[in-house]
Amino acid sequence: MRKRVIFRVDHAKMHGMREDWDNLRTVLQLVRHGSLAGAAKALGVSYTTVSRRVAAAEESFGTPLFERLQAGYAPTEAGRSAARHAEQMEQAELALRRELAARDTALTGPLVITAPQLLIASHLCHVIDAFLEKHPGVELTIRATNELLDLNNREADLAIRISDTPGDDLVGRRLARQHTASFASPDYASKLQDNPGDMIDWLGFTFWQDPPKAAMALNPNQRVRMRFDDMSALIGAAQAGLGVARMPMFVGRAAGGLMQVPILPPQQYHDIWVLSHRDLKDAAKLRAFKDMLVPYFAAHKDDFVGVS
Amino acid sequence: MRKRVIFRVDHAKMHGMREDWDNLRTVLQLVRHGSLAGAAKALGVSYTTVSRRVAAAEESFGTPLFERLQAGYAPTEAGRSAARHAEQMEQAELALRRELAARDTALTGPLVITAPQLLIASHLCHVIDAFLEKHPGVELTIRATNELLDLNNREADLAIRISDTPGDDLVGRRLARQHTASFASPDYASKLQDNPGDMIDWLGFTFWQDPPKAAMALNPNQRVRMRFDDMSALIGAAQAGLGVARMPMFVGRAAGGLMQVPILPPQQYHDIWVLSHRDLKDAAKLRAFKDMLVPYFAAHKDDFVGVS
DNA sequence: GAAAAATCACGCGTTTTCGCATGCGCTGAT
DNA sequence: ATCAGCGCATGCGAAAACGCGTGATTTTTC
Incomplete structure (x- = not known):
């Protein structure tokens, strides 16, 4: 019982807190729109949530993804890289949605x-x-x-x-x-x-x-x-x-x-x-x-x- | 003000409730492991959560992804398709993590x-x-x-x-x-x-x-x-x-x-x-x-x- | 053939997450 | 120079998600 819990924690830690696919989606939208409010609108959530998710993503990756400027969030090199990969994930998701839609008779x-x-x-x-x-x-x-x-x-x-x-x-x-x-x-x-x-x-x-x-x-x-x-x-x-x-x-x-x-x-x-x-x-x-x-x-x- | 809210709702609805990248991850693990408990262990959550997330994913895609059998969850054709695409998303995520790790000096x-x-x-x-x-x-x-x-x-x-x-x-x-x-x-x-x-x-x-x-x-x-x-x-x-x-x-x-x-x-x-x-x-x-x-x-x- | 283990569904109390409201700094226009 | 407009951080109450426990059913094991 106890051992199982420990194993679970270890596992998650070793693979680095993978709770963040939705956070990556948020990062992608923030890179695209450049501001919390813009990303929030695209995602249908409040910009507060965008801010929190981005912070969580940075925590998870262990590196800053954005610079907080007066004019908004500017992606760092790492942030742009994250957005590029998130874009691939988005493509995969869209392909899936198309496939499922096509299957619908x-x-x-x-x-x-x-x-x-x-x-x-x-x-x-x-x-x-x-x-x-x-x-x-x-x-x-x-x-x-x-x-x-x-x-x-x-x-x-x-x-x-x-x-x-x-x-x-x-x-x-x-x-x-x-x-x-x-x-x-x-x-x-x-x-x-x-x-x-x-x-x-x-x-x-x-x-x-x-x-x-x-x-x-x-x-x-x-x-x-x-x-x-x-x-x-x-x-x-x-x-x-x-x-x-x-x-x-x-x-x-x-x-x-x-x-x-x-x-x-x-x-x-x-x-x-x-x-x-x-x-x-x-x-x-x-x-x-x-x-x-x-x-x-x-x-x-x-x-x-x-x-x- | 009011108009903005309406737009948000419409937008989210039109694009079909995209709140589910993490749900897709859950679907992938469930296809891989074949049981709620197995997927839950891999994800570091309780199997109750896996069950809920899968139900949410099916709701979102508007199609069943699994057949509930006595022996566990068996993916439908749509479920397998979802897993294939989720696998691509996973590859993109892993590539990102490698890239960020490589950037870490x-x-x-x-x-x-x-x-x-x-x-x-x-x-x-x-x-x-x-x-x-x-x-x-x-x-x-x-x-x-x-x-x-x-x-x-x-x-x-x-x-x-x-x-x-x-x-x-x-x-x-x-x-x-x-x-x-x-x-x-x-x-x-x-x-x-x-x-x-x-x-x-x-x-x-x-x-x-x-x-x-x-x-x-x-x-x-x-x-x-x-x-x-x-x-x-x-x-x-x-x-x-x-x-x-x-x-x-x-x-x-x-x-x-x-x-x-x-x-x-x-x-x-x-x-x-x-x-x-x-x-x-x-x-x-x-x-x-x-x-x-x-x-x-x-x-x-x-x-x-x-x-x- | 019966006990043991594993599976999923459901209900309840708790934790986490979310959205709103407020406050602050900056920019640009009157 | 002042004031509206935009953008972000923070605190608080509401809502959603979560984990646990229980119960029913099935498969495996001895």
Whole structure:
């Protein structure tokens, strides 16, 4: 009895107090965020706890991992090393979570998908509606953003993106080819038609310097009147009749109060892809969603390309 | 204020209750040991805690990891998968601990070395004595065994072994070449000398079938009288005059009451090596120890080889 | 075939951990 | 120059985790 206790203590001591995998996780987040508060938010605990766990980790490793500065916690060389290894541990954990998620054959529980706002509003909402109708047990979260969420991290299980570059560890298939075209309000469109020589006002993105080169070649009397950093705002301006905007065909068609103008013929644009992590390729819920997504886009493929 | 709290909750929920790296460690040990009690002993906690942590892990992953059988906990396929990934996490942790240990330049604190019992008794004890004299701050643990301890695991920091095969990730250098020779008690030795034609009784290891082939070629009148699975026992039998034993030169010389007999000339045997993990090659304490070890063996190299 | 050992589940009292509140130093803006 | 904002340390009460003891069942041993 007594001997057993002693053995236990010896064992733990010899192998150096291994009570600290969670502490390593904390160290990793603290290195990433640089402050107790930031790490605490990421971990969902109070910063007091972060402070304590880090102290415990330093105690366990027998070496300081951070310098306490006024501006926050700065990792020492040892701290950075700890974070590097903790990152490997995190990768292993994420791989495990993916594997377990892939093994799950139930059509219930959480599912996170991400897609561009405008594509959700115009088309995906119908797919989502039908999907939930068919599988009411799925707790669907939709992250409407153009940002590239990290599918490794499982910030999302499935992404619908407008891009040509899937990225590592991701697999996917093309849902549709699409074109861009020029759109304007009916008023502005008829004005253009009636006065072909008038100045054409473009509504562009912040990174546009000049009107589209191909358009300038046809008619040099054009300018960029306003620049936007947001697609919705740009659409609103076009609807208000402020000028001509170049946008994906499906966007212009879905937005009310816009009509296509023949200033520049439809042009090939980035394809629409559905992407998921390789590990989750055959997960039941993802497959079920894709099985509705793909036929939908096949049936509506004309929405995305210009009539020739 | 309120919004922040909500965000925290959402965040944690979305990423699936990541409070469980320590729980994964528990799952790994439970898969390894197969019972709550075994895992608990390895972790230094009570088996009640193991049970709770495993339940928490299953809750977190949303899938059973073990089947509760009468005989213990049997991992499910998901449980085995979790253990595989947890093993990777463990490797990362061990690599980190090695790296931090290597970075430690202080000549204080724990140091674990392992070596064969007989080599410690005859020679290493002097090196160890001098080392501790010079570096009294080092808490030295000596694991006297012929088993191959896991240097990855840091069951030992430094190993002195009689072997030709260092193994992966290990680096080392040769301390000495050595010979084996035949030894017997003085009584038995003089009996052999006086009656050259008599039967020679060998004391061998369990895996010996016959006396050494080279000896048989010189004189067929020999047999293996007893077989041992323990070197100390074998030496004792030789000291008691029960026969002739083949052993490393340094062992026969160090054991009292034995003398070399010319039945078979000294033969090359496995070299003596000092080994450590590649990551720990330049750790201060290890280097300090090696810096005393190597000159010692250089000065005593004649102890290990036969006079020609 | 019965005793002994080992296994897990459950409930209770204790220890540990956690989160909140307060206090202090620094930075940057008004 | 003063004052809000951010960041960390510390103390205290609440909550969670832990270890122990008990009981039921099964496997092993004599």
